[in-house]
Amino acid sequence: FLTSSASPDSFLQCLSAMLPSELVYQQSSSGFTSVLESSVQNPKFLTNTTVRPLCIVTASSVPHVQAAVRCGRWHGVRLRVRSGGHDYEGLSYRSVRPEVFAVLDLARLRGVRVVPGEASAWADAGATLGELYYAVGTANPGFLFPGGVCATVGVSGFVSGGGIGLTMRKYGVGGDNVLDARIVNADGDVLDRAAMGEDLFWAIRGGGGESFGVVVAWRLKLSRVPPTVTVANNLRTMEQGVADLLAKWETTILAPSLPADLTIRVALQERHALFQTLYLGRCSDLIRTVGGVFPELGMTAADCNEMSWLRAMAFIYFGNTGTPAEGLLNRTNSLGTYFKSKSDYVRRAVGRAGWESLFQQQLSRNGNMLMILEPHGGAVGGGNTNATSPYPHRRGVLFNIQYGSMWWGEANGTAAAAALGWLDGLYAFMGQYATSNPREAFANYRDLDLGQNVVGRDGVSSYSSGRVWAERYFMGNYRRLAAVKAMVDPSDYFRNEQSIPPLPKTL
Ligand code: FDA
Structure with a gap:
């Protein structure tokens, strides 16, 4: 063909x-x-x-x-x-x-269909998370979809790469929250869940959509959310003992006493850490809960912003209470900043001394580097959830790290070389705290430094070249993903430099 x-x-x-x-x-x-x-x-x-x-x-x-x-x-x-x-x-x-x-x-194919009172919604492939949040939050306000922070991220890339966010501790990753999908396969036929079968349906919920076909629509599971949630931002500096706070924060994540309704993610830059809290409940409960597990943060009622889930998603994305929820519909991009990202997972606490030296030796020396720590645990950390999604970074994971290094001016040149050098240094430094064998990475934070497929003489990406990068994204699930690929697209039509190669018949 x-x-x-x-x-x-x-x-x-x-x-x-x-x-x-x-x-x-x-x-x-x-x-x-x-x-x-x-x-x-x-x-x-x-x-x-x-x-x-x-x-x-x-x-x-x-x-x-x-x-x-x-x-x-x-x-x-x-x-x-x-x-x-x-x-x-x-x-x-x-x-x-x-x-x-x-x-x-697919940006023109982006309708979202929500029925009031129903715990599911159909989103066309080109919809953004912001468009999904807006449709759910306005037409079905008792429900949420557990998505990420950035409103312009596409639903399709988010879900098909796993998808992590501020409510995954309660509801799992994005890929765990898909009920059905429509995919155009390599023959140009449209298949729903029943027609594609459970193996392909599993693969597209975290194994990367680009390897298997073109998803044209997702039926997403919505979950109940109380009418009022609470968001809070607490900025703490090195001088205020941020290393102590992080050392305490990381020990609370897997504590049985930490409710899944509470997520505190942390953004680190230069000499400070911003603790960003989303709590699926009222301020008074939040203060009581944080006071019990993490009193050192010093959160008080004055830090609370109570609002609907939809408004909270706008608050977290825009960083203010003034931007209306309609702002989530804006797809305009700004092309001012060059950046490169990498990722890690941490399963053993870094400890106070580690956090201290991270700030001393790395972050405080370059304000253009950023680290975002996304706590796991709760629903994303328990059970045999590999059954629903190939996202493998679950039991025992404390948090995901996203590293970012920014520069301005031109794509290549001295500013770029310096920014990439800083990032490589930071990533090397964190190697002592991150997972190893493999050093896990998040598929949605795609990083070509981890490796690229080699295409053989037969025109097909080789399974062995894929192992180099894919076992870091998918761990033991790589082989099963490759078996699905061999079943649905053996000639490797749908591919890029980091797509899943077909499993050879001999393996
Ligand atoms: P894009 O359209 O570029 O597609 C990404 C990949 O998916 C490509 O390989 C593409 O071919 C494939 N694909 C897209 N649509 C498809 C379809 N319909 N069928 C089959 N394959 C398809 N992630 C996260 O989990 N949590 C977060 O909070 C964030 N935050 C964030 C912020 C910012 C500013 C950025 C730039 C990125 C993130 N991400 C993220 C990462 C993001 O989830 C990841 O890059 C997604 O792949 C982006 O999906 P898009 O549809 O926007 O990308």
Whole structure:
């Protein structure tokens, strides 16, 4: 079905025969650059040397997606699928290798259907988390979806990569909260959960959507939320004993006395730590609970902001109470800051001395580095939840770390080299505290430093090259993901530099 070499002209002719012309942007089209850049988050991937797509298909219906897949397979042109565009390595719209490909952009396919009182919602693949939160919070205010902080992240990338956030301690990761999905497979057919089978349905809930097909819609599980939740921000500096606070914070995470309704994530930068709290209840209960498990934080009623869950998501994202919930619908990107991210998991407490030296030797020396610590435990830490999602970082995990290093000016050059050097130093320093064998990493914080697939002479990504990076994202679940890939896409049509290769028949 897939021709061995790409025929770009035939592919474009196929698209023009099967799709309205206004949906397809070729490189020569006047709108090509603005559509390409519309959801890019990092200007690093918009340089003269970036390998750009042959064209962009802006599908607005499922038949458009099917047509793009069929044309791609008939004429040997691969698709990069883009929903929210937040991929940390830009793999939804650029290729690292010099290959011919097209972008299938789903931003126009983004309806969210919510029925008041029902504990589920359908979200089209191109919806953002902010659009989902707004639809749920306005039409079904007794419910929430356990998503992440950044409102412009796509539902599809979030859920298909696992998806961590401030309510996962209560409800699990994003991938645990999917009830059904519709996927266009490598033959261009649309399959729902019953038709795709439980193995593929498991794989797309945390194993990365890009390896298996194009998800066009998700049926998401919604969970009950009280009418009032509480958010609080507590900023503490090195001078205020932040190392002591972090040493206490990390010992509370797996404590049986810590309710899953309470999440305190921490952002570290320069000489301070911001403790960001979301509590699924009223301020008075929060103060009592924090006072019992973590009195050293010194949280008082004056720190509390009581509001609806929807308003809380806006507060946490925008950092103020003034921006209305409608702000969550804004998809506009700003391309001012260059950045590179990496991730870790911690299963053994870092300890006071470790936190102290992290600030002394690393963070306080460069204000452009950031660490975000997402506590696990609760629902995400218990039970055999690998049954629902390939997200493997569960039992015994204290917290996930996201590292970020920022710079300004140009993509490459001295500022970039310095920022990347700082980040490498920080990552090396944290090696003594992070997990090892493998050093776990989060699939949604994609990092090409961990490795890239090697494509064999048969045109298929090799399983052994995938092990290098994929066992860090998926641990023991890599093999099962590769078996699913071999079943649904053995010719490896849906692939990028870090997609799941098919499991060889001999293994
Ligand atoms: P994008 O469209 O770039 O797609 C990401 C990957 O998924 C690509 O490989 C793409 O091909 C594939 N894909 C997208 N749509 C698909 C579809 N419909 N079918 C099949 N494959 C598809 N994560 C997290 O868990 N918690 C968080 O709090 C945050 N916060 C955060 C903040 C910021 C500023 C950024 C830049 C990123 C995050 N993330 C995150 C990471 C984020 O979840 C991750 O990058 C997601 O893959 C982004 O999904 P998008 O749809 O936006 O990306």
